[in-house]
Structure formats: C-alpha cells, structure tokens
Amino acid sequence: MTIFYFVAFLSIFFALMTIFTKNPVHSVLYLVITFFTFTVHYILLNAQFLAVVNFIVYMGAIMVLFLFVLMLLNLNKDTEPMKSNLVKFMGAIAGMCLLATFLGAFKVIETDNGMVQAHENIGLVKNLGKVLFSDFLLPFEISSILLLTAMVGAVLLAKKEPRVKHG
Amino acid sequence: MDSLFQNMQGIPMNHYLIFCSIIFVIGVIGVLIRRNVIIIMMSIELMLNSVNLLLAAFSAYSGDPSGQVFVFFIMALAAAEVAVGLAIIIMVYRNTKSVDIESLSKLRW
Numbered sequence: 594m595t596i597f598y599f600v601a602f603l604s605i606f607f608a609l610m611t612i613f614t615k616n617p618v619h620s621v622l623y624l625v626i627t628f629f630t631f632t633v634h635y636i637l638l639n640a641q642f643l644a645v646v647n648f649i650v651y652m653g654a655i656m657v658l659f660l661f662v663l664m665l666l667n668l669n670k671d672t673e674p675m676k677s678n679l680v681k682f683m684g685a686i687a688g689m690c691l692l693a694t695f696l697g698a699f700k701v702i703e704t705d706n707g708m709v710q711a712h713e714n715i716g717l718v719k720n721l722g723k724v725l726f727s728d729f730l731l732p733f734e735i736s737s738i739l740l741l742t743a744m745v746g747a748v749l750l751a752k753k754e755p756r757v758k759h760g
Numbered sequence: 761m762d763s764l765f766q767n768m769q770g771i772p773m774n775h776y777l778i779f780c781s782i783i784f785v786i787g788v789i790g791v792l793i794r795r796n797v798i799i800i801m802m803s804i805e806l807m808l809n810s811v812n813l814l815l816a817a818f819s820a821y822s823g824d825p826s827g828q829v830f831v832f833f834i835m836a837l838a839a840a841e842v843a844v845g846l847a848i849i850i851m852v853y854r855n856t857k858s859v860d861i862e863s864l865s866k867l868r869w
Contacts, residue, residue: 597771601779608783608806612790617798624802631809638820643812643831650835655805655842662846663798666853674795674860684792688785695781699774709771709817715825716816724825725832736836743840750847753854 597637604630616670617663625656638709640716776817783810797849797859801842808838 607627614620628651635644676684714720725733783806790803812831819827849859856863 594771597775601775604779605782605786608786611806612786612794612799612803617796620799620802624806627806628809631813634813635816638816640816640820640828640831643816643828646832646835647812650839651805651809655839658842658846659798659802662849665850666859668796668798668859672858674858674862676793676795681793684789687792688789691788692781692785695785696778699777699781707773707821709773709776709821711820715819715823716828720825721828721832725829728826729829729833732833736833739840740836743843747843747847750844751850 597634600630600633600637604634615673615675617668617673618660621656621659621663624659625652628652628656635716637711638716639711639713642716642718642721773817773821776814780810780814780817783807783813795861797852797861797864798846800861801845801849805838805842808834 604627607623607630611620611623611627614623628647632644632647632652635641635647787803787805787807787810790806791800794800794803812834815827815831815834819825819831852864853859
C-alpha cells in the first residue's frame with residue numbers, strides 16, 4: 594500500500610521536473626523516468642500486458658523518437674525559447690484552477706470509495722488477447738490501418754522537397 | 761507477485777482519481793508555460809498517460825478487461841500521433857529554423 598504512494602510521489606516529482614527543466618534533453622530523460630514509474634503502477638495493478646507494452650512502446654519507441662528529433666534539430670539550453678514569468682505564473686494559476694475543479698467534481702459525484710484490488714488474471718496476455726480478438730476485432734484491424742496511414746504521412750511530411758525555395 | 765497483491769489491498773479509488781488528475785494538470789500546465797513545440801508534445805503524452813493509468817485502475821476496480829484493451833488502443837493512437845507530429849515539427853524547423861511555437865502564429869487569423 595505504501596509502495597503506491599511512494600511511486601505516485603515519484604511520478605508527480607518527475608512530471609514536474611519534465612515541464613520545469615530548461616534543457617530539452619533533460620526534459621525527455623525525466624519524462625522517460627516518469628513513464629517508468631507508470632510502468633511500476635501498471636505492475637502494482639497486475640496489468641502485466643500493459644506494463645510490458647508501456648515499457649516497450651512508450652519508453653523504448655516514443656521517447657527514443659523524441660530524443661532522436663531533439664538531436665537531429667540540435668536543441669540545447671541556449672536555443673530554448675522561454676515564456677515570460679507573467680505567462681508562466683498565469684499558466685500555473687490556470688492549471689491549479691483546473692485541479693480545483695477536478696477535486697470539487699470528485700467530491701460532488703461521491704464515488705462509493707471502494708478499494709482497487711489487483712485482479713488475479715484480467716491483466717494477463719491470455720485474457721486480454723481473448724477480449725481483443727473477439728469483442729474488439731474491428732477496432733483492432735482499423736488501428737492497423739491507422740498506423741499504416743501515420744507511417745505514410747510521416748514519411749511524406751519529413752521527406753525533403755528539392756524544389757522548395759524561400760522567398 | 762503475491763506480496764505485491766497484499767500491498768495492493770487498500771488503495772481507495774479516490775486516490776487514483778486524485779493522482780491521475782494531478783498528473784493531467786501537470787501536463788496542462790506544461791502546455792501553457794512552454795514555447796518549445798517538442799516539450800508541448802511531451803506534455804500531451806503526459807496527459808495521455810495519466811488517462812491510461814486511470815482507465816487501467818477503473819478496469820481493475822470493476823473487474824472488466826475492456827478498459828485495458830482501450831489503453832492498448834490509446835497507446836497505438838499515441839504512437840501514430842507522435843510520428844506525424846514529429847514529422848510536422850521537422851518540417852516547421854526546416855522552414856523557420858526554430859521550434860518556437862510563436863513562429864507558427866501566422867496561422868492565426
């Protein structure tokens with residue numbers, strides 16, 4: 594039980610570091626640590642499939658993509674554009690207002706406040722696969738088309754066009 | 761694994777709600793206070809992840825695997841979104857030589 598609160602604290606801490614660090618490379622690395630703590634959360638919920646997928650897809654693929662683009666564009670602390678302190682302050686205030694709204698809403702809806710139990714087997718690959726390939730077969734196939742479209746779109750967008758001239 | 765189960769016997773649903781909304785709000789603040797487009801996309805990833813965790817928590821709470829399948833779909837969607845978004849950022853950088861979101865303000869009416 595205390596593991597959850599400790600890992601939750603780590604998640605919040607590293608998420609804050611992600612958005613407040615000036616250097617973009619450090620920011621990506623902090624985000625990787627944040628996603629690792631999320632993986633620990635999935636393991637605590639006994640969602641083993643999601644833990645593995647989160648580890649491989651988010652930390653392995655997406656974050657490496659971010660790091661790769663950062664290195665490609667050669668960004669560092671000196672080129673980092675920053676907003677004025679007033680805008681930062683206003684952004685933080687607006688975020689806190691949103692949080693207050695959330696907390697007020699949770700208080701009003703008054704959930705029955707049951708305990709989250711880690712189920713023994715719903716998070717396993719076997720059961721998730723059964724659900725995925727019976728109830729969710731059509732969305733699964735459509736998501737494959739979505740990934741194909743995204744791949745073609747990304748390649749087309751990032752390809753250099755030789756005829757573009759400025760001015 | 762058994763000791764982990766014992767550890768998980770007492771987390772109220774409300775604490776998951778509060779924790780995930782805090783992470784979501786951190787993502788929102790990141791979008792509001794940063795000007796680097798890549799950091800803004802990272803904040804969006806943070807928001808997506810907080811919702812993912814909440815879906816998984818509700819799925820464990822109600823004993824229904826559909827929530828975890830949804831998280832799987834959101835992850836596939838996030839991967840596609842990141843690929844296209846980073847390609848757009850590279851295009852913008854090539855044309856304006858900066859990743860500042862203000863350099864896109866000519867899109868504003």
